[in-house]
Amino acid sequence: MMRRASLDLSLLPDGGVRWLDASGPNADIVISTRLRLARNVVGYAFTGRARDGERLRMLAQVREALAGIAALDGSVLVRLDDCSLLERQLLHERHLVSKELAGLDAQHPVRTGAAAILGEQAGVLINEEDHLRLQAMRSGFDVTSAFEAASRIEQALGDRVPFAYHREFGYLTACPTNVGTGLRASVLIHLPGLVLTKEIGKVLAGLQQMGLTYRGLYGEGSDVVGNFFQLSNQTTLGRTEEELQDLLVRVVRHVIEREEEARRVLVRDAGYIIEDKLWRAYGTLRYARSLSFDEAMNFLSGVRLGVGLKLIPALSVYTLNKLLIFAQSAHLSHTEGRVLSEGESNVARARYVRQVLATEGSGVE
């Protein structure tokens, strides 16, 4: 059964961030895998064209249908249109809802009826660009398991709600790039080796030729910081779910190999320089009194590479993943109990990072 929450993050199963636990395959390079299926419900206009009442009716119908789905047992329904700005930012920073659904874009405030069902590593976004986005997240590089989780929800829900489907095109979506399977799989991947060896440009160009695209830490339109990239399939039309998964798995596996090779080259050709650079990043994080978000991400990138290369021992990938999320501005404001200015946020970020590293990195030398 779903519970209704205003927003107490501690009520979210695992705080909604079990995918951070670094237990998955290739977790030192791939932070997480996310898979979503876009679906629309017959009988309603697409979200962008629907009136408030129509979106609320759609939400009501879907809530009722979702109530009996075992895969969502224990999940929480969050009405974004009931949340404060800070709460919506928090959910976005946890990668649980899209920027659009959270209404964080000044030109597009949060929609009436915007909601999210957040379960253990899987959930549903409601009244996003499409009526429904069924999503699943996994630690590390694990497309298959994410697909299975999203599919389980999709099948159970499809038995109760009629999805808009066209014999020739497949599932219909608001944006043509999602028509067909409605599937988008993406991995959040850390590629400092390819950036440092300056091979990243070639690799990204290759990706695009293979039908994949890349984005920054927060998806569409966001900058790349800290050498974190989101890689995903560009189109969904004309291929089966299996083909799309195969493509992503094949290409990402290749990128992982290129990254591993770049790291070997770095250690071989510039071992001391790299080691020094990564330890300086650690030292700065460990003692700085003010850190901007981009700076923190860049230093964390260095430390993560150091941990991956076993140059910085006694520090877990989980600790680094946690810093990635909890050192963000809305999380810091949440912890401090008030909305922080940018300067205050930088000071709070440095304090938080210091405390975590002093505690969880106490053996680091």
Added chain:
Amino acid sequence: MMRRASLDLSLLPDGGVRWLDASGPNADIVISTRLRLARNVVGYAFTGRARDGERLRMLAQVREALAGIAALDGSVLVRLDDCSLLERQLLHERHLVSKELAGLDAQHPVRTGAAAILGEQAGVLINEEDHLRLQAMRSGFDVTSAFEAASRIEQALGDRVPFAYHREFGYLTACPTNVGTGLRASVLIHLPGLVLTKEIGKVLAGLQQMGLTYRGLYGEGSDVVGNFFQLSNQTTLGRTEEELQDLLVRVVRHVIEREEEARRVLVRDAGYIIEDKLWRAYGTLRYARSLSFDEAMNFLSGVRLGVGLKLIPALSVYTLNKLLIFAQSAHLSHTEGRVLSEGESNVARARYVRQVLATEGSGVE
């Protein structure tokens, strides 16, 4: 009685670096005070014009005369012309002998008869540019005590050896700028506040108008690194010893006040920025795997400022002074037991600094 040493640094009284102990006045800003009196012995050509035999005879005469001087009890005689290059570098890095006496300038190799008598915070350089340079060093800003120590040696020695003296000019020296009292007093001073507030140019110009001059960490011809300056009187002619001391004391006291004022301004106008900058310097020293000498000095400068401002607690000025000396290349080679390349030296320096800070800065957070 003096002992004869090949060169075992541990035989030097206090290793020759008691002036590092940060016990003197204003020790957070002034590392040390050095005072030297230039004297030449009647009956010998100036060092630069003397033959080997003449320098050796002068050395023999002075050694005999020095033997009974109480102020030099327990001191050690070091024949620079008997020392290896590394040993001469070591003595120079400890600020015990000049670059010229140590023969470290490629164009001027070590002279036959070049020697130093090294006692507890006082000593004599023999066959330097002048026959004799009687010197004393003190922790912090303490011109009077340094002058008294050098004078005690000067008087006792003057009773036994005829110094070249001219009724009108005073003591004669090889270089005209030293004629007169032969006195040069200098303080090694740390001025990061004036550098950060960009007032240093004005202050240094003012110094020069008052008849003082400034140099880098290693005296004449050396660059300023780490915001460490050596301030000293420019000429000795036409003023008494007391006037020269008064001038130096007055001007340096003024510089100290300007530095303290600059530090107050920094904390008032840019507290967080400064605190962050200084802690990052600490973090880098604490974890870097390779440090060039200039880099280390610059980061140490930041940490020293942090300690002075009480922003970085639990770290002593003595620890920082020690790093200033023992993180130098010859000292690192000495510790490692072999002559290190520049790259090896940078790695050894980072390791040494890390170990000292991990031990002596263990409460630093």
